[in-house]
Amino acid sequence: MINVGLLGAGRIAGVHASAISSHPSSSLVAVSDINHKAAQSLASSYGCEVRDSEQIIADQSIHAVLIATSTNTHSELMEQATAAGKAVLCEKPVDLDLQRARECQSRIQKTGQPVMIGFNRRFDPNFAALQNALSKGEIGKAELLSITSFDPAPPPTEYIKVSGGLFKDMMIHDFDMANFIMGEVPITLIAVASSMVNPEIEKVGDVDTAVVTMQYLNGSMAVIKNSRRAAYGYDQRLEILGSDGLLQAQNVLENTIVKSTQNGVLSAKPSYFFLERYMLAYRAEWATFMDAIIQKKDIPVGMDDGVTALAMAEAAKLSFALGEPVELSKI
Numbered sequence: 001m002i003n004v005g006l007l008g009a010g011r012i013a014g015v016h017a018s019a020i021s022s023h024p025s026s027s028l029v030a031v032s033d034i035n036h037k038a039a040q041s042l043a044s045s046y047g048c049e050v051r052d053s054e055q056i057i058a059d060q061s062i063h064a065v066l067i068a069t070s071t072n073t074h075s076e077l078m079e080q081a082t083a084a085g086k087a088v089l090c091e092k093p094v095d096l097d098l099q100r101a102r103e104c105q106s107r108i109q110k111t112g113q114p115v116m117i118g119f120n121r122r123f124d125p126n127f128a129a130l131q132n133a134l135s136k137g138e139i140g141k142a143e144l145l146s147i148t149s150f151d152p153a154p155p156p157t158e159y160i161k162v163s164g165g166l167f168k169d170m171m172i173h174d175f176d177m178a179n180f181i182m183g184e185v186p187i188t189l190i191a192v193a194s195s196m197v198n199p200e201i202e203k204v205g206d207v208d209t210a211v212v213t214m215q216y217l218n219g220s221m222a223v224i225k226n227s228r229r230a231a232y233g234y235d236q237r238l239e240i241l242g243s244d245g246l247l248q249a250q251n252v253l254e255n256t257i258v259k260s261t262q263n264g265v266l267s268a269k270p271s272y273f274f275l276e277r278y279m280l281a282y283r284a285e286w287a288t289f290m291d292a293i294i295q296k297k298d299i300p301v302g303m304d305d306g307v308t309a310l311a312m313a314e315a316a317k318l319s320f321a322l323g324e325p326v327e328l329s330k331i
């Protein structure tokens with residue numbers, strides 16, 4: 001049995017607590033949060049202890065930690081946990097600051113501990129199937145990837161202030177998805193963005209609507225479209241045009257009912273948000289992490305992927321600020 005400590009007891013920690021507890025090889029032993037009430041509430045739901053993060057990391061009987069705290073704490077906690085001999089699954093992004101993330105990458109590499117970064121969408125069965133079909137050559141050579149990623153509604157501005165902003169907090173998932181699907185990193189990107197959904201978002205220095213276009217060495221392209229608002233729910237789709245055809249991953253709907261009448265054809269809305277849409281993915285992510293620890297399998301999405309996606313987010317921020325394309329190698 002792998003004993004697990006959960007650092008953080010906020011929105012995403014609840015999802016992870018459920019995945020850890022329901023896996024046959026892991027046991028949730030303790031949870032920490034600087035907000036003691038949040039930790040208490042999560043711990044009582046899962047019958048585990050509340051402890052400080054430092055106590056969890058120092059406990060020799062805990063084999064792995066899942067870091068689901070606010071982004072500005074990730075590097076520090078990853079360094080402490082790996083230095084203490086623990087396997088780590090850390091939420092995205094690795095850090096708010098790229099240089100700090102690179103420093104963390106080099107420190108944790110020296111410990112030799114397995115570290116996985118929480119790009120859960122790679123474990124979504126639909127996206128994984130699309131990637132698998134493409135990698136088997138079913139539509140020939142990849143030429144143009146389109147990623148649509150719209151949230152149903154923006155988070156509170158208090159969250160936006162500490163999140164790192166749209167490129168590092170939200171689009172980072174799509175940068176990683178592009179890397180996963182295309183199997184390589186683009187050479188250049190250009191970003192356009194604005195704040196159209198909520199004026200408060202602009203006041204705290206962020207954008208809520210953005211498009212990034214990327215180009216790869218062989219000329220192929222990818223486009224990422226993000227919005228913090230879609231009136232009809234959480235819109236998560238992929239489309240890739242290849243030399244021999246097209247692959248699409250459509251939205252997962254709330255139900256499969258389709259009503260057809262003389263007025264038209266009506267289906268359900270997309271699953272509301274990430275907790276609903278990606279529940280299977282979070283569980284598969286945890287199961288993959290467990291396999292990596294128990295069966296010593298390779299970590300499929302590690303620190304290098306986390307740092308690469310963060311560099312792409314940094315490049316997008318810079319491109320938006322300059323109003324011109326940015327080469328990834330310069331970041």
Ligand SMILES: NC(=O)c1ccc[n+]([C@@H]2O[C@H](COP(=O)([O-])OP(=O)(O)OC[C@H]3O[C@@H](n4cnc5c(N)ncnc54)[C@H](O)[C@@H]3O)[C@@H](O)[C@H]2O)c1
Nearest residue numbers: 008009010011012033034035068069070071073091092093
């Ligand atoms: N992979 C995904 O789909 C996904 C979804 C949501 C959030 N996230 C990421 O997960 C992280 C948390 O996001 P959230 O939405 O759960 O935020 P949240 O604000 O709901 O939760 C974060 C929690 O961390 C606690 N915390 C802060 N510093 C701490 C410390 N030093 N020690 C212990 N606890 C500490 C806060 O008190 C808070 O309860 C962020 O990095 C975010 O980017 C990932």
